[in-house]
Amino acid sequence: MTADIPTRRRGPYRKSDGRRRAILAAALQVFSSSGYRAGSLRDIGMVAGIDPSSILHHFPTKEALLQAVLEDKEEHDLENxxxxxxxxxxxxxxxxxxxxxxxxxxxxxxxxxxxxxxxxxxxxxxxxxxxxxxxxxxxxxxxxxxxxxxxxxxxxxxxxxxxxxxxxxxxxxxxxxxxxxxxxxxxxxxxxxxxxxxxxxxxxx
The missing domain is CATH 1.10.357 (Tetracycline Repressor; domain 2)
Known part of the structure; x- marks a missing residue:
């Protein structure tokens, strides 16, 4: 009887984190060019290459997404x-x-x-x-x-x-x-x- 050999798999959390980073990058691009009010989830989804409804799985509201973008930018600023x-x-x-x-x-x-x-x-x-x-x-x-x-x-x-x-x-x-x-x-x-x-x-x- 042979033991199962564990395989290295890409966990769902890694895929989720990568998707979240892509959304933040797309939101930064859209908000910086159009502003918060004019920039839509549809625009962000197009830049990120995902369905706009998928954004809400990671950020419950557009306002929460804006806050996450600002916090991400500030985190990098504070490091420098x-x-x-x-x-x-x-x-x-x-x-x-x-x-x-x-x-x-x-x-x-x-x-x-x-x-x-x-x-x-x-x-x-x-x-x-x-x-x-x-x-x-x-x-x-x-x-x-x-x-x-x-x-x-x-x-x-x-x-x-x-x-x-x-x-x-x-x-x-x-x-x-x-x-x-x-x-x-x-x-x-x-x-x-x-x-x-x-x-x-x-x-x-």
């Missing part, structure tokens, strides 16, 4: 945003520029934030609270980084951490919008570099 404990004060501008360079390689994700951030200011938009909290959190994270630089005497004269955080956040978001409109007209990284050179004492960035 430096913290004061991880980087020397003088290296903070360079670390921020690396994040800008990474964003250059994912224009759909940048477009998603630009489109939805503007759209979220309209009444009843499902991501309004997300973007309110995201704005507060990003401003706080930037402020902590610049406080780290300030303690080391690396902010330019007359520049305080709060102003450095607000101006950097506003300039970065704004120049990314210009870049999305015409990617040959501006460089997000070069503009951010000049801004950081003007508000810090670190010129070799």
């Amino acid at each position: 945003l430096p913290s004061p404990e991880q980087v020397a004060p003088r290296d903070i501008p360079t670390a921020l520029l690396r994040l800008a360079e990474r964003n250059d390689r994912v224009p759909d994700a940048v477009a998603l934030y630009a489109v939805l951030a503007a759209e979220s200011t309209t009444a009843g938009h499902p991501s309004a609270e997300y973007f309110r909290m995201r704005t507060e959190r990003t401003r706080r994270d930037f402020r902590e980084l610049f406080e780290h630089m300030d303690a080391a005497g690396l902010l330019a004269e007359g520049i305080d951490p709060e102003y450095a955080a607000r101006s950097t956040f506003a300039m970065w978001d704004g120049i990314q919008t210009h870049w999305l409109i015409d990617r040959t007209a501006v460089s997000v990284t070069d503009t951010l570099r000049r801004h950081l050179q003007s508000i810090t004492r670190v010129s070799e960035i």
